[in-house]
Amino acid sequence: MTAARPRIDERAMGAGTTVRFxxxxxxxxxxGGAMMLPVVNSLRHTDAIDCTLAAGIxxxxxxxxxxxxxxxxxxxxxxACMEEHAPPPAPWLLYSWPILLLVTAALLFVLLPVWKARxxxxxxxxxxxPDGDIRALLAGxxxxxxxxxxxxxxxxxxxxxxxxxxxxxxxxxxVCLSGGLIACRRRDPERFRAVLLHEFAHIANRxxxxxxxxxxxxxxxxxxxxLPYLLWSGRRVHGFLTWWGEPTDLPSLTRGLLLPxxxxxxxxxxxxxxxxxxxxxxxxxxxxxxxxxxxxxxPEPTAASGRLRSALGPLREFWGTHPRxxxxxxxxxxxxxxxxxxxxxxxLTGAAAAMLTTHxxxxxxxxxxxxxxxxxxxxLAPAALVAGVIGTALWRSVAYAVLTGDRIPSGVRAGLWLxxxxxxxxxxxxxxxxxxQWVPPRPAVLLLVVCAGVAFAWWVTQCARLWxxxxxxxxxxxxxxxxxxxxxxxxxxxxxxxxxxxxxxxxGASYSDSAMRQSVLNVFPGSGGAGATGDTxxxxxxxVSTLAAAWPILGGFVAYPLIPSALAVLWVVPLTAWAxxxxxxxxxxxxxxxxxGDSPPGATGEPLPPLRRVLGPGLxxxxxxxxxxxxxxxxxxxxPTAPRDGAGLHEAQYLTWLFAALLxxxxxxASVAATQSGRGRRLVAALIVAESxxxxxxxxMALLVSxxxxxxxxxxxxxxxxxxxxxxxxxxxxxxxxxGVLALAAISALLAAAAGSLLRRVRPGGxxxxxxxxxxxxxxxxxxxxxxxxxxxxxxxxxAVAAAVAVxxxxxxxxAAFHTMVPDAAxxxxxxxxxxxxxxxxxxxxxxARQVHAWHRLGGRFLLEHAxxxxxxxxxxxxxxxxxxxxxLPYLARLRPICADYGRIAGxxxxxxxxxxxxxxxxxxxxxxxxAQKGSADCEHALRQQDITLFTEAxxxxxxxxxxxxxxxxxxxxxxxxxxxxxYLRFRRQARxxxx
Numbered sequence: 001m002t003a004a005r006p007r008i009d010e011r012a013m014g015a016g017t018t019v020r021f022x023x024x025x026x027x028x029x030x031x032g033g034a035m036m037l038p039v040v041n042s043l044r045h046t047d048a049i050d051c052t053l054a055a056g057i058x059x060x061x062x063x064x065x066x067x068x069x070x071x072x073x074x075x076x077x078x079x080a081c082m083e084e085h086a087p088p089p090a091p092w093l094l095y096s097w098p099i100l101l102l103v104t105a106a107l108l109f110v111l112l113p114v115w116k117a118r119x120x121x122x123x124x125x126x127x128x129x130p131d132g133d134i135r136a137l138l139a140g141x142x143x144x145x146x147x148x149x150x151x152x153x154x155x156x157x158x159x160x161x162x163x164x165x166x167x168x169x170x171x172x173x174x175v176c177l178s179g180g181l182i183a184c185r186r187r188d189p190e191r192f193r194a195v196l197l198h199e200f201a202h203i204a205n206r207x208x209x210x211x212x213x214x215x216x217x218x219x220x221x222x223x224x225x226x227l228p229y230l231l232w233s234g235r236r237v238h239g240f241l242t243w244w245g246e247p248t249d250l251p252s253l254t255r256g257l258l259l260p261x262x263x264x265x266x267x268x269x270x271x272x273x274x275x276x277x278x279x280x281x282x283x284x285x286x287x288x289x290x291x292x293x294x295x296x297x298x299p300e301p302t303a304a305s306g307r308l309r310s311a312l313g314p315l316r317e318f319w320g321t322h323p324r325x326x327x328x329x330x331x332x333x334x335x336x337x338x339x340x341x342x343x344x345x346x347x348l349t350g351a352a353a354a355m356l357t358t359h360x361x362x363x364x365x366x367x368x369x370x371x372x373x374x375x376x377x378x379x380l381a382p383a384a385l386v387a388g389v390i391g392t393a394l395w396r397s398v399a400y401a402v403l404t405g406d407r408i409p410s411g412v413r414a415g416l417w418l419x420x421x422x423x424x425x426x427x428x429x430x431x432x433x434x435x436x437q438w439v440p441p442r443p444a445v446l447l448l449v450v451c452a453g454v455a456f457a458w459w460v461t462q463c464a465r466l467w468x469x470x471x472x473x474x475x476x477x478x479x480x481x482x483x484x485x486x487x488x489x490x491x492x493x494x495x496x497x498x499x500x501x502x503x504x505x506x507x508g509a510s511y512s513d514s515a516m517r518q519s520v521l522n523v524f525p526g527s528g529g530a531g532a533t534g535d536t537x538x539x540x541x542x543x544v545s546t547l548a549a550a551w552p553i554l555g556g557f558v559a560y561p562l563i564p565s566a567l568a569v570l571w572v573v574p575l576t577a578w579a580x581x582x583x584x585x586x587x588x589x590x591x592x593x594x595x596x597g598d599s600p601p602g603a604t605g606e607p608l609p610p611l612r613r614v615l616g617p618g619l620x621x622x623x624x625x626x627x628x629x630x631x632x633x634x635x636x637x638x639x640p641t642a643p644r645d646g647a648g649l650h651e652a653q654y655l656t657w658l659f660a661a662l663l664x665x666x667x668x669x670a671s672v673a674a675t676q677s678g679r680g681r682r683l684v685a686a687l688i689v690a691e692s693x694x695x696x697x698x699x700x701m702a703l704l705v706s707x708x709x710x711x712x713x714x715x716x717x718x719x720x721x722x723x724x725x726x727x728x729x730x731x732x733x734x735x736x737x738x739x740g741v742l743a744l745a746a747i748s749a750l751l752a753a754a755a756g757s758l759l760r761r762v763r764p765g766g767x768x769x770x771x772x773x774x775x776x777x778x779x780x781x782x783x784x785x786x787x788x789x790x791x792x793x794x795x796x797x798x799x800a801v802a803a804a805v806a807v808x809x810x811x812x813x814x815x816a817a818f819h820t821m822v823p824d825a826a827x828x829x830x831x832x833x834x835x836x837x838x839x840x841x842x843x844x845x846x847x848x849a850r851q852v853h854a855w856h857r858l859g860g861r862f863l864l865e866h867a868x869x870x871x872x873x874x875x876x877x878x879x880x881x882x883x884x885x886x887x888x889l890p891y892l893a894r895l896r897p898i899c900a901d902y903g904r905i906a907g908x909x910x911x912x913x914x915x916x917x918x919x920x921x922x923x924x925x926x927x928x929x930x931x932a933q934k935g936s937a938d939c940e941h942a943l944r945q946q947d948i949t950l951f952t953e954a955x956x957x958x959x960x961x962x963x964x965x966x967x968x969x970x971x972x973x974x975x976x977x978x979x980x981x982x983x984y985l986r987f988r989r990q991a992r993x994x995x996x
Contacts, residue, residue, distance in 0.1 A: 662698060663745060
């Protein structure tokens with residue numbers, strides 16, 4: 001016979017529904033400006049398409065990674081072109097749109113109660129209750145529900161239903177009673193009591209403001225955003241179907257139509273799911289206050305026949321705001337659905353978070369306001385909301401399993417749905433995908449999103465499991481809030497990394513191998529083995545290649561300020577719970593969650609091994625890392641005396657060895673911890689061991705590097721003994737080393753835990769049971785030795801936590817200038833050209849002609865004509881000097897303005913204007929820039945130094961620059977003439993001739 005489940009107080013933990021409403025409201029507000037930006041831009045005449053064409057971008061592939069790299073490598077010209085020909089709308093228009101939505105929604109929120117009362121033609125309660133009997137009964141029920149006063153009550157006399165509804169706001173609620181309910185007051189007083197207690201429960205639970213606030217925001221969003229956006233999308237579809245449509249426009253158009261439809265579906269489904277849950281919460285509260293649970297025994301209406309209606313039945317259930325009566329009756333008997341992490345809310349939350357992140361970033365991209373800190377701060381909003389929704393659901397599921405003795409869920413299934421929602425939301429908004437693509441060029445990278453969702457849910461569940469078994473307080477709310485804060489940091493770091501680096505990889509980003517190698521050579525001069533022979537040259541090339549491959553990945557770990565904090569909380573939060581130890585007897589929060597005096601049918605948390613069994617492997621891994629670092633120093637040869645002797649190669653080899661010496665022991669220790677830990681703590685144990693090992697190894701490495709030169713066999717970088725802090729010795733590489741080791745250690749712990757879980761599934765049942773029982777906490781020992789061990793373990797925990805917090809705080813502070821920098825166009829252009837491989841994709845001949853035409857019209861024509869005019873004047877003066885035999889610098893000094901003007905042209909050609917979107921013309925254009933730059937500089941120098949020889953050489957360079965200008969102009973005109981731009985060329989020629 002199955003033991004009866006204990007009755008659980010549903011208020012034992014927060015329901016998380018308010019956070020879910022907040023997520024929907026923030027999503028709608030953020031979508032307001034982001035979705036209206038293209039609508040507003042369509043109302044203005046801009047040449048954005050011409051700037052895109054002039055940059056050599058195929059408009060049919062605008063938005064893919066190749067196009068983005070092409071634009072960034074010409075950022076100076078592209079931004080200048082966009083600011084002149086296609087400036088964004090006034091900032092107040094974009095940023096004030098959410099404010100407009102909020103103000104309008106607030107006004108509608110105030111008017112909604114008045115409108116609802118008038119629509120129902122309701123009358124005050126006093127008009128149907130002259131003797132005050134109903135008022136007195138309501139006063140008693142309000143006191144039972146803990147309300148300070150009786151809310152405003154009105155009556156809908158025309159309604160024959162036996163129900164009621166509450167609306168308004170929390171501080172001024174209005175309860176509307178149906179005429180049928182008033183009529184059944186005497187006939188069925190228990191029904192009357194149950195309905196009123198249910199509505200009063202909504203007031204006590206403070207459901208009203210968030211519910212009708214969301215309704216107001218949604219209706220305003222429909223009128224002010226969704227309707228204009230649909231009209232704009234319809235105009236695009238009409239254009240596609242009539243005259244300018246190309247097959248490559250179909251993905252963009254489809255996403256344009258899907259975005260409002262799926263936004264509406266997402267909001268409705270999420271809101272309905274939350275409201276169904278709140279109805280059950282109100283039922284439970286009413287029963288707790290004495291309502292008769294049999295009054296929920298309402299027969300279900302007969303389901304309509306037909307295949308279509310049967311297929312749409314589950315969807316109608318998801319769409320409805322009230323659960324079925326059988327679900328409500330079942331929840332009164334067992335409120336398990338309120339404590340489960342169900343698939344639909346997980347998916348919807350992930351999709352909403354992805355869409356919210358994209359919309360918020362639009363506010364930064366539109367006005368080039370992005371910096372690493374701003375990207376990080378923007379990611380905090382969706383991270384906090386998702387952590388509140390998902391984290392609360394997972395904690396509630398763990399608490400319910402502990403209280404009822406059920407098997408505690410792993411969180412993997414919920415994580416799969418969360419990751420699927422994150423990926424789907426990103427595809428819907430099209431972030432990182434070009435307008436002509438359905439999916440990014442590397443769709444397999446999207447699996448990282450699903451894996452991130454699984455890892456997050458798995459980690460949150462195991463942290464909740466630990467805290468549920470060790471917390472001694474009256475309620476789980478304090479550790480829940482701390483856990484949600486930690487989850488926010490973790491998700492924020494992930495969102496920031498995925499927004500920039502992850503989507504770039506998915507979109508096809510590829511870093512230039514030669515640029516990465518050069519970057520490594522800049523940090524470690526001479527590390528390429530140049531001038532060396534044999535094994536030394538091969539070793540240098542291998543080391544540089546290894547570092548060049550890892551350099552952009554390690555840079556991503558340094559780029560975002562909260563990554564150190566996220567890495568710290570990954571293991572500090574479970575370690576703190578482990579350090580508390582399991583309390584004797586039943587925890588107080590368990591007793592308070594069982595108001596009926598029931599006792600949990602099973603253990604309130606699995607046994608934990610002693611803390612020393614968790615810190616021990618980490619300590620051993622750290623000691624092994626120390627020994628490995630010392631071994632690397634001993635095996636490496638003595639430091640060379642000069643860079644030309646291979647000092648850069650020596651430092652590069654040392655950094656590579658340091659990575660291996662620190663990371664390998666941490667990964668091995670994590671693998672051991674993952675195989676020896678039980679199912680419910682495998683991941684957190686692996687994280688604690690890996691991160692503590694890596695952190696201890698880093699501390700030892702810092703000491704050894706700082707004292708380098710003082711221990712003869714271990715001298716690696718220095719030959720004399722003195723204290724040189726590691727942050728000075730390795731200033732350029734220390735952040736990459738610290739963050740890289742900690743991040744890769746966490747990843748290795750996750751992989752080890754996943755591998756351990758998979759191996760456990762294929763083992764025989766007895767082996768799995770023995771593994772789960774392994775390491776259980778033995779009977780408590782008494783005596784000084786046991787007390788000393790506990791004290792030592794807790795001191796070790798406090799030291800580890802302090803070190804982790806120090807790294808999480810000091811590193812972002814030291815990189816504050818880097819993280820807060822807003823890159824200008826010149827910096828973006830230089831960085832892209834230096835590090836990233838920019839390739840010009842092949843395009844159709846017609847598109848290439850359009851690109852050349854836009855390039856010529858927006859500025860290329862002016863520069864070419866200017867260069868040709870300078871060349872004409874230069875040749876005229878030089879010919880005159882030869883004819884008059886007056887080849888002297890005082891006479892030729894009149895060419896100084898021409899020399900200076902060629903310098904300005906070179907600046908435009910080399911840095912400030914687009915490359916020619918034609919390979920042959922670009923060759924001549926690039927030659928023009930190089931020759932003009934050198935000739936201008938030599939001419940100025942020759943005139944200052946009165947050097948006729950240098951002046952003659954400068955004139956040769958400038959004449960060659962003029963020839964290159966003519967070749968470029970001839971090729972451009974040939975391309976345009978072949979494409980049918982004769983009228984344009986004729987007009988330009990007529991406009992130029994009078995000027996000459």
